[in-house]
Amino acid sequence: MSDTENSKSQRTPLYDKHVEAGGKMVDFAGWEMPINYGSQVTEHKQVREDAGMFDVSHMVVLDFKGTQVKVFLQHLLANDVAKLKDEGKALYSGMLNKNGGVIDDLIVYYMEEGFYRMVVNAATRQNDLKWILEQLEGYDVDLSERTDLSMIAVQGPNARKKVASLLGNIGSKRAHTLKPFFGMQLDESFIARTGYTGEDGFEIMLPNEQAPGLWDGLLSAGVKPIGLGARDTLRLEAGMNLYGTDMDESISPLAAGMSWTIAWEPSDRDFIGRSALEKEKAEGSPMKLVGLVLEDKGVLRGHQKVITDHGDGEITSGSFSPSLGVSVALARIPSEAKDSCHVEIRGKQLKARIVRPPFVRNGKSLI
Amino acid sequence: MSNENPSDLRYTKTHEWLRDNGDGTYAVGITDHAQGLLGDVVYVELPELETELTAEENCGVIESVKAASDMYSPLEGEVTEVNEELDSEPELINSAPFGEGWIFAIKPKNIEDLDELMDADQYEAYYQEEA
Numbered sequence: 001m002s003d004t005e006n007s008k009s010q011r012t013p014l015y016d017k018h019v020e021a022g023g024k025m026v027d028f029a030g031w032e033m034p035i036n037y038g039s040q041v042t043e044h045k046q047v048r049e050d051a052g053m054f055d056v057s058h059m060v061v062l063d064f065k066g067t068q069v070k071v072f073l074q075h076l077l078a079n080d081v082a083k084l085k086d087e088g089k090a091l092y093s094g095m096l097n098k099n100g101g102v103i104d105d106l107i108v109y110y111m112e113e114g115f116y117r118m119v120v121n122a123a124t125r126q127n128d129l130k131w132i133l134e135q136l137e138g139y140d141v142d143l144s145e146r147t148d149l150s151m152i153a154v155q156g157p158n159a160r161k162k163v164a165s166l167l168g169n170i171g172s173k174r175a176h177t178l179k180p181f182f183g184m185q186l187d188e189s190f191i192a193r194t195g196y197t198g199e200d201g202f203e204i205m206l207p208n209e210q211a212p213g214l215w216d217g218l219l220s221a222g223v224k225p226i227g228l229g230a231r232d233t234l235r236l237e238a239g240m241n242l243y244g245t246d247m248d249e250s251i252s253p254l255a256a257g258m259s260w261t262i263a264w265e266p267s268d269r270d271f272i273g274r275s276a277l278e279k280e281k282a283e284g285s286p287m288k289l290v291g292l293v294l295e296d297k298g299v300l301r302g303h304q305k306v307i308t309d310h311g312d313g314e315i316t317s318g319s320f321s322p323s324l325g326v327s328v329a330l331a332r333i334p335s336e337a338k339d340s341c342h343v344e345i346r347g348k349q350l351k352a353r354i355v356r357p358p359f360v361r362n363g364k365s366l367i
Numbered sequence: 368m369s370n371e372n373p374s375d376l377r378y379t380k381t382h383e384w385l386r387d388n389g390d391g392t393y394a395v396g397i398t399d400h401a402q403g404l405l406g407d408v409v410y411v412e413l414p415e416l417e418t419e420l421t422a423e424e425n426c427g428v429i430e431s432v433k434a435a436s437d438m439y440s441p442l443e444g445e446v447t448e449v450n451e452e453l454d455s456e457p458e459l460i461n462s463a464p465f466g467e468g469w470i471f472a473i474k475p476k477n478i479e480d481l482d483e484l485m486d487a488d489q490y491e492a493y494y495q496e497e498a
Binding site: 229298 | 430
């Protein structure tokens with residue numbers, strides 16, 4: 001396993017491509033990444049209306065192999081990898097501590113018997129690895145970090161078509177038939193129909209040295225580079241949580257809009273955090289994560305106070321929504337609150353509607 | 368990108384500009400450099416008409432997709448006009464920062480206060496050093 005914690009700032013194999021494309025580089029979790037290549041709003045719309053690509057090579061790919069890998073992951077994760085019966089199938093899950101707090105959210109792929117692949121957040125890498133290695137004690141499981149792989153996410157209504165055009169006959173046919181939330185190995189690449197934008201598309205893991213070539217190919221197929229700024233507004237509109245912002249180790253999945261990722265059955269599966277969650281579920285969570293749509297003019301932002309008839313809450317992520325032309329947010333508020341609330345912005349109380357995320361899916365407004 | 372900073376304007380360290388309207392009032396906006404830093408502007412909280420402002424007083428907010436940024440009065444005076452076009456087209460601040468993207472007009476209390484502000488050359492030297 002490579003140890004890169006101490007190096008100041010890291011660059012992905014696509015760094016030069018970002019600079020070439022006019023990317024404005026910023027620090028993100030110790031990586032020099034493009035925040036935008038000009039206009040964040042233009043990039044956002046490019047993904048909603050056509051196809052855009054993101055360098056997500058800073059994300060952490062972990063391969064788990066061994067005879068006990070399935071039982072290990074059934075213990076480690078709140079969702080149940082036993083749901084993954086077909087090769088390539090993906091599952092979204094929280095990895096919880098004993099108190100039921102979210103250590104990270106992640107995607108795990110069932111690659112083949114005795115082999116699962118996990119993708120975790122870059123910002124939580126060190127903490128995740130420490131936790132996982134502690135839990136691995138006593139299991140016959142090998143963990144390897146795939147720093148040899150880069151990852152490019154291609155997202156948008158035309159993303160799959162444009163990727164397929166680069167894959168040749170057989171690859172193109174296979175990519176076309178790939179179902180949502182499935183991945184497949186194609187030569188040295190792993191192509192998955194997953195993403196973080198609310199649009200159709202692929203996430204492609206491939207050897208570092210091949211990443212710049214794929215990037216150039218996608219550019220010539222009309223896929224535009226998209227920065228982390230638009231990645232954030234796209235995921236917010238899609239109602240997808242951002243770790244460290246919408247939830248962290250002090251927040252349970254029940255208070256983070258992640259109840260659907262907890263596999264309660266079978267009831268004897270002893271995953272980490274289970275007893276704490278069962279207690280919280282029985283007592284009822286005092287708080288819930290909801291969507292807000294601002295009805296007055298202004299922009300919702302993280303940490304603004306939310307005032308409801310049942311007490312106060314707080315915005316966890318907020319922004320102007322480029323697709324909807326209004327401001328939207330995720331907020332943690334008292335569980336009984338519904339319909340409408342007020343948000344305090346610079347001393348004024350502005351009216352907001354409480355909705356169920358997502359706000360946008362596949363280019364369409366859901367509010 | 369870099370639009371030239373017009374030579375007939377005065378500039379502040381907080382990246383506002385002033386233009387003489389010729390009637391005792393001055394239009395105020397933010398510079399091209401500032402709008403570039405903010406990114407796509409999506410909402411402007413304008414000062415209220417007839418408000419008496421002091422120099423460097425917080426007099427409004429410019430919200431971009433990225434963040435909210437305070438706007439400051441370049442000098443002491445009264446707000447005589449606000450650009451209501453920005454309610455429906457806040458992106459004018461990006462597309463025409465020195466023109467249609469003006470934000471409000473102020474009638475300075477002391478016209479000499481203008482001498483305290485930078486000219487185009489001084490402003491350019493200032494923000495290049497800041498960067």
